[in-house]
Amino acid sequence: MANLFVIPKYIFTGKDALNLASDNIKKLGKKALIVTDDMMVKLGSVKRLTDLLDSISVNYEIYSKVNSEPTDKMVSEGIEIYKNDNCNFLIAVGGGSPIDTMKAIGAMITNTGKITDYLGKVIPNDPPPLVTIPTTAGTGSEATQFTIIADTEKNIKMLLKGPNLMSTIAIVDPVFTSTAPPKVTAATGIDALTHAIESYTSRKAQPMSNIFALSAVKRIFKNLLRAYKNGDDMTARTELSIAALEAGIAFNNASVTIVHGMSRPIGALYHVPHGLSNAMLLSECLKFALLGAPEKFCDLASEIGGYKEGMSYIQAGKVFVGEVEKLCKSLDIQTLEEFGVNKGLFFKNLDKMTEDALASGSPQNTMRIPSSEDIKDIYKALWK
Numbered sequence: 001m002a003n004l005f006v007i008p009k010y011i012f013t014g015k016d017a018l019n020l021a022s023d024n025i026k027k028l029g030k031k032a033l034i035v036t037d038d039m040m041v042k043l044g045s046v047k048r049l050t051d052l053l054d055s056i057s058v059n060y061e062i063y064s065k066v067n068s069e070p071t072d073k074m075v076s077e078g079i080e081i082y083k084n085d086n087c088n089f090l091i092a093v094g095g096g097s098p099i100d101t102m103k104a105i106g107a108m109i110t111n112t113g114k115i116t117d118y119l120g121k122v123i124p125n126d127p128p129p130l131v132t133i134p135t136t137a138g139t140g141s142e143a144t145q146f147t148i149i150a151d152t153e154k155n156i157k158m159l160l161k162g163p164n165l166m167s168t169i170a171i172v173d174p175v176f177t178s179t180a181p182p183k184v185t186a187a188t189g190i191d192a193l194t195h196a197i198e199s200y201t202s203r204k205a206q207p208m209s210n211i212f213a214l215s216a217v218k219r220i221f222k223n224l225l226r227a228y229k230n231g232d233d234m235t236a237r238t239e240l241s242i243a244a245l246e247a248g249i250a251f252n253n254a255s256v257t258i259v260h261g262m263s264r265p266i267g268a269l270y271h272v273p274h275g276l277s278n279a280m281l282l283s284e285c286l287k288f289a290l291l292g293a294p295e296k297f298c299d300l301a302s303e304i305g306g307y308k309e310g311m312s313y314i315q316a317g318k319v320f321v322g323e324v325e326k327l328c329k330s331l332d333i334q335t336l337e338e339f340g341v342n343k344g345l346f347f348k349n350l351d352k353m354t355e356d357a358l359a360s361g362s363p364q365n366t367m368r369i370p371s372s373e374d375i376k377d378i379y380k381a382l383w384k
């Protein structure tokens, strides 16, 4: 079977990656639109970038009104600045939210109509060059062809895609993640772990994505708790930033499965951050998925040293799922109840959530394809 494998054109990783990328950035044009959020401005992360741009005589404008739920309105505001100020390319500094917003702005510079017109379609025309600088070791958006934007009229999260939404340059410099507080480190790290596990156990997994998925799982198990406990541990931060990139590469080429499919409705209805809603679902979903891919879960157990000679695939898979549970516990992942979701409302919304989860198409990539009853049972199990 033939497979397509898509990655960014240039990837810079490790300490001082930003400096190493300067010649490549300079070639992209005279003026950049920087897309970011206020936190990145406050923390000095944007200044780190603008200092570099000043030193290589690249001009810039800054759009910093992104928050943790990117919307079509933010995209329109960004487009206006880009066009009014005659920018030539875009740079995102931030977590998945500013990166996704930047991709959508880029798409709408070269494509007609509104961003909401492209739901369910592939973005046709190439955007201007896109530079991504992730500040969370999480979404992997720096290496994906996806952007998730809320349609504020219909109140849904749109997943938009196109291979041309891939970064021209991904700069994965751990210095940008070092300021992430423990809660953000935990949730975004589990998001990356979810990408890696889902892509490895997906029906769409391919040899090239498997390499990146396994490597990401190993790095995350070794380093996530370390970075959570000590945000200044730069070895752990560096490893995690690479793991998130690997996991992004993996799921970009193999798709996500049941966890992400079920996670989006929780995010849309109760405003639970993306990584946290994945973390809440992870253990129950993996217990379900394990029965459809025991050999794959056994590989995952081996990767983290959980496989012992003589174990059956299922036994080893259970060890892996148990280790994921332990990790989530050590990271103090909140339950839905602790987050403040209303149980009555959650149960009232079960049918809609189940429909939306299945409509996303992601659960169907799981080796054991869930029925709507299965999905409902997993949602209910989150309240046990």
Ligand SMILES: NC(=O)c1ccc[n+]([C@@H]2O[C@H](COP(=O)([O-])OP(=O)(O)OC[C@H]3O[C@@H](n4cnc5c(N)ncnc54)[C@H](O)[C@@H]3O)[C@@H](O)[C@H]2O)c1
Residues within 6 Å of the ligand: 037, 039, 040, 043, 067, 068, 069, 070, 094, 095, 096, 097, 098, 100, 135, 136, 138, 139, 140, 141, 144, 145, 146, 147, 148, 176, 177, 178, 179, 180, 181, 184, 188, 191, 274, 275
């Ligand atoms: N495009 C994709 O392939 C893809 C994949 C998964 C998720 N997503 C999307 O990404 C978004 C989530 O992104 P995220 O989890 O990276 O979080 P985020 O970008 O929403 O940021 C979460 C919070 O953490 C803060 N933060 C980020 N980096 C920080 C740092 N280094 N120091 C201090 N604070 C920091 C932000 O200011 C914000 O308050 C969601 O909208 C989700 O839908 C996209």
Ligand SMILES: [Fe+2]
Residues within 6 Å of the ligand: 139, 191, 192, 195, 260, 274, 278
């Ligand atoms: Fe994700």
